[in-house]
Amino acid sequence: MAKKRLIILGSTGSIGTQALDVVRCARDRFDVVGLAANTNTVLLQKQAHEFGVEKTVATQGRNERMVELIEAVPAEVVLVAVSGTAGLAPILAAIRAGRDIALANKEALVMAGDAIMNEARKAGVRIIPVDSEHSAIFQCLHSVKKEDVEKIILTCSGGTFRGKTRDELTRVTAEEALRHPTWNMGRKITIDSATLVNKGFELIEAHHLFGFDYDRIEVKLHPQSRVHGMVQLKDGNTLMHMAPPDMRIPIHYALHYPNRVPLPPDFQIAPYDPTVNTTLEFFEPDHETFPGIKLALEAARQGGLTPALFTLANDRAVQDFLDGRIGFLDIYDRLREALREPRADRTLSVDNIMDLITSAW
Numbered sequence: 001m002a003k004k005r006l007i008i009l010g011s012t013g014s015i016g017t018q019a020l021d022v023v024r025c026a027r028d029r030f031d032v033v034g035l036a037a038n039t040n041t042v043l044l045q046k047q048a049h050e051f052g053v054e055k056t057v058a059t060q061g062r063n064e065r066m067v068e069l070i071e072a073v074p075a076e077v078v079l080v081a082v083s084g085t086a087g088l089a090p091i092l093a094a095i096r097a098g099r100d101i102a103l104a105n106k107e108a109l110v111m112a113g114d115a116i117m118n119e120a121r122k123a124g125v126r127i128i129p130v131d132s133e134h135s136a137i138f139q140c141l142h143s144v145k146k147e148d149v150e151k152i153i154l155t156c157s158g159g160t161f162r163g164k165t166r167d168e169l170t171r172v173t174a175e176e177a178l179r180h181p182t183w184n185m186g187r188k189i190t191i192d193s194a195t196l197v198n199k200g201f202e203l204i205e206a207h208h209l210f211g212f213d214y215d216r217i218e219v220k221l222h223p224q225s226r227v228h229g230m231v232q233l234k235d236g237n238t239l240m241h242m243a244p245p246d247m248r249i250p251i252h253y254a255l256h257y258p259n260r261v262p263l264p265p266d267f268q269i270a271p272y273d274p275t276v277n278t279t280l281e282f283f284e285p286d287h288e289t290f291p292g293i294k295l296a297l298e299a300a301r302q303g304g305l306t307p308a309l310f311t312l313a314n315d316r317a318v319q320d321f322l323d324g325r326i327g328f329l330d331i332y333d334r335l336r337e338a339l340r341e342p343r344a345d346r347t348l349s350v351d352n353i354m355d356l357i358t359s360a361w
């Protein structure tokens with residue numbers, strides 16, 4: 001079998017390093033031909049050496065360097081695992097170059113989902129979700145026709161502060177927020193999980209990836225993080241996807257797609273055992289205390305440039321919270337401000353979104 005030529009953007013991050021764990025166990029199937037990170041040149045060089053990578057870039061914030069990498073190096077798949085707004089330019093470049101995309105970055109779809117999906121359709125490029133909930137829905141949808149689907153349900157762990165009151169949230173710190181109960185992820189997404197903004201982004205991501213209206217996508221809180229998504233059919237059947245909460249599973253699935261390949265024994269991931277994980281609970285999220293989903297949906301409803309402004313405001317607010325400059329609840333205030341910002345003068349175009357990203361930092 002010919003090896004799949006793979007570029008990994010964000011190789012030094014949480015998803016990127018786990019993707020390399022997947023590749024390390026399947027060297028006969030993958031050829032890593034390009035790697036990109038932001039500033040972590042030490043790890044980047046180490047990875048390049050281990051995997052014999054042709055071309056690496058440390059962008060130092062210059063996203064066009066990822067675009068140059070994609071244009072210069074032929075590949076079948078580009079894994080986009082950079083965090084935040086940096087994902088947009090390389091995703092569009094990968095589509096234009098006709099490369100399939102394994103997509104972990106969700107911010108780009110939130111900002112410019114219509115443009116990305118339209119371009120991908122035109123170019124015949126596949127977008128294979130890496131995000132666990134979307135991987136779950138993607139897999140469930142394989143066996144059904146879209147017109148037979150009533151709705152899709154994404155699950156949500158509830159984040160680090162699930163069950164806390166508003167009053168308690170006035171005192172929480174970034175350090176506490178980073179201790180996620182079930183998932184081990186990068187810093188930014190861990191805070192987004194705590195605010196539930198991540199789940200709001202995931203709703204928007206699901207809308208673009210699978211083409212369902214917002215009133216047919218729901219979120220249910222599921223503290224055990226064993227069920228990642230459900231597809232309810234009009235004929236009374238519900239398909240449920242389950243897996244241990246370990247990102248190497250959806251990464252492994254996306255990179256090997258369309259093949260199904262056994263998990264490497266080295267991962268030591270025990271399959272779901274219903275006699276061990278006996279409790280599976282589902283609740284409505286607490287939208288009053290954690291308004292992240294509602295605010296993100298409001299951004300999507302306003303449309304135009306608002307989701308992009310919202311995403312940028314969130315990027316900055318999360319960074320400020322991590323740096324101790326603002327409190328946890330102030331993140332929501334920043335997001336409400338972004339929703340009020342009048343931008344009627346600017347129409348939605350990828351160029352305008354790119355301008356916003358460039359001028360934002």
Ligand code: NDP
Pocket residue numbers: 009010011012013014015016036037038039040041059060061062063066080081082083084086104105106107130131132183184185186187188189247
């Ligand atoms: P991390 O913060 O752990 O890693 C981010 C990676 O992106 C690093 O390699 C970083 O490089 C790189 N990067 C950031 N900005 C740039 C830039 N301008 N140019 C080049 N490289 C850049 O993030 P995660 O791995 O947690 O998340 C990545 C994406 O995947 C996010 O969009 C997140 O929402 C999504 N995701 C993550 C999940 C998880 O479990 N972690 C689950 C589902 C989705 P450097 O190390 O040099 O800073």
Ligand code: MG
Pocket residue numbers: 131132133202
């Ligand atoms: Mg997710």
